Amino acid sequence: MWLQIHGAAMGTCIAPSYTNLFMSELEDKLLASAATKPKIRLRYIDDIFLIWTHGRSNLDTFIMHANKFHPSIKFSSTTSSSHVPFLDVLISLSNGIIHTDLYSKPTDTFNYLHWASCHPYHTKRNIPTV
Template identity: 30%
Template structure:
């Protein structure tokens, strides 16, 4: 497919996506990728991969660990100076603003995961915000069975992927 046609199609799919506000009025996305567009994650991954390549490739001293989910980055570096330098380079290359969260007592949150490095290895567990009331959908409520099963499936899958020990996994299932 010719490059020009591909570009026009991508622009149409990402910027001309109509959406309805809660008051019922229709709007059209005019800048960036429409929120919730299936192409949004694809475009973000491509953009961040380009930025990472530009920033990380020339580094003499690479991070010990570098993980990313869309634009959230988990990185282990030698010291805070290296972290600040990496953040500055990412911001210059991407035009985005990145915030830093440092570990406290060798523990840090990444998305909804509590990463604990107080021992010789990392342990991970699902993190619940202190404001979380622990409430979930009522199983007897007016909602389709497929949605109810999906809620259970998502919570169990989260526990399987995140909890690094049988004890943590069991506690999460019990919760």
């Protein structure tokens, strides 16, 4: 038997909806209390993309503030002045222009569902092909 004490159970159909609501409220409160705010912020469930224009020191302060904001929610960060992965996209900045490209994690094995598996046809129909 398993008893989940914190967080949303993985795989439940309602989890993305209430996780989105929770993170949205947390993010709004966090930003309202922050001394400096990101120029752009985008969020997909619990993945957040920021464009920060206030310098590295203020960014470090903002991340420290974010990590103290809730006892169970901690933020990790990947920072770069040239490129950063976000979800399945590599976002890069060159001469003031934002470029995007497909991003695959280094651990991606590109193993897709085998066509002969016992999955419904509609699932197989959505397998990427070359």
